[in-house]
Amino acid sequence: MEQVGLAATTDVTLWSLFMQAGLIVKLVMLGLMGASVWTWAIIVDKSLRFARARKQADSFEQIFWSGQSLEELYRTLSDRNPTGMAAIFVSAMREWKKSFERGARSPIGLQMRIDKAMDVTLAREAEGLEARLGSLATIGSAGPFIGLFGTVVGIMTSFQAIAGSKSTNLAVVAPGIAEALLATAIGLVAAIPAVIAYNKFTADAGKMTARMEGFADEFSAILSRQIDEKLQPRQAAQ
Template structure:
């Protein structure tokens, strides 16, 4: 028995060795989870930097908007650049404002409704941009542990088959196969935990940015409503 034990080849229990020795199904699971983990971190970095840029852009726009500059002048300045965030909402409202008065708007209520609808559409588009790819994080956060568990089950089944074939329950025979199987679960958790944390954080940040834009839309709607009353009320008297 001692000679047999010495003759048995020692298993490579490093991470790379466990991957190489794993069943092909387990390898596919590991590779898929590693790819999902890399893509998850790419989304986290991209969204974190993007939200930072968005918040700075909102701050700059609010500073300019409330500086006392006329709406027409601000509209002309912004029409020369790509509008995002609050500026996109502002531009949508001003475009509808100008089109309506160019065509001789007469109903204050209808004009206000059209402007509000234009801002709602612009706000929805900006929210879609904020929430883009967050669904992937939620999916990985919920599915990755179960995908890793599937790899673990397949790996353990393969290990039991090897035990049955070798007719030996020696720990040296069992341990490498079990370790390969558990590695799939570990990689699943490695992908899922950052995805869940990032999804909660980024969703909260997106909600706060959306609330800021919605608040601006309400304030700007009130400003335009007063101007509509000033412009159209004399005509209707």
Template sequence: MDAVGAVATHSDISIWGLFVQADWIVKLVMLALLAASIWCWAIIVDKSMLYGRYKREMSRFERVFWSGQSLEELYQTQSDRPSPGFGAVFVAAMKEWKRSHEQNAASFIGMQARLDKVLDVAINREGDTLEKNLGFLATVGSAAPFVGLFGTVWGIMNAFTSIAASKSTNLAVVAPGIAEALFATALGLVAAIPAVIAYNKLSSDASKMTGRLESFADEFSTILSRQLEARGK
């Protein structure tokens, strides 16, 4: 058996074989892309469950809020463990409302300004929770193909080195190195494609829920403003 035949015989082109035979730099690239892909899927699953819970809790709170139940009764049920979304915004505003009345705040304009500020802070806090870790998806989606491309270039360089060392252009000599290089590219795409799709979907869902929070805050602020005016007369 000649040298080329020996290379062909001992080259394992299975997925595990491509990883084991790869250069250590290409292995690092593959491991990094695999870890990034696993972490992306963990974020995707976690965010999907979180957004589902937010949507259910927000719809449930909205039904109770507009059912005619008094604000004080609703606050008593929500104060200890406010529901995500509307409940957290509502409790934050009601705490400021009650604190201002306990301190006998004289300026209704100042009270309204503080309530609006508290609502903004509560919305931002909920928005941060919804958008947490989405930046990682965006980073992987944009960077993973280039990381995979780096592994591809390095693998092709090794393939050409094998050609020079064996002094043969036979496909059996260059095939393992090229296969390793293309495998790195494939891993980059496997990590990037779901990350991009998930980021677009999840960021859109987060923006919609944040928009619902802002609309609720405006409506609730209007209700509290009417009560302030009624008490000032």
């Protein structure tokens, strides 16, 4: 009987440690495991999103600088749901067409409206790229501390076991210590990928935003020249 009891006490498989843990430590472990799953879901989603965004940006730039008519490109993209650079282009062209249809007279006012339209679209696209990165930052910073909380509770369980049995035998304290270390390990498993992914995706979002800003500036210069060509003769005639 003593051997059976000793075997049960020293069973330190991951599943047995979880089942033997107290309610608080179980909740900590479950929360951290849920955070880890959510972290990897974000990582997969963001990896696909950034890969798609880069591919779409490369494709759009190739078409845009190929010499295709801006009007034709606008008609092609306006019927879709464009994102990234294409969305910035469509917003600028839409404001351009609306202004000329209403008889725009001021080059400065028209240029400001077009730039504002592109800025709003750029901010919306950048926000989409950065979505859910805050969750990664939270998990990365809070995960180790939540795991540490589980560790403290596990060590307290070990001391209680020592006090109850009045023995410092390893078989008495091992389950509580192993439980504590498991909580710490799960916290690190959740936090480390979150921190790495947050840093990577933040850098990727910054690069994509800078790329879109560069395109917006170039396109603004192109439209500025065309505004001068269209409005100067009209102003001279007046």
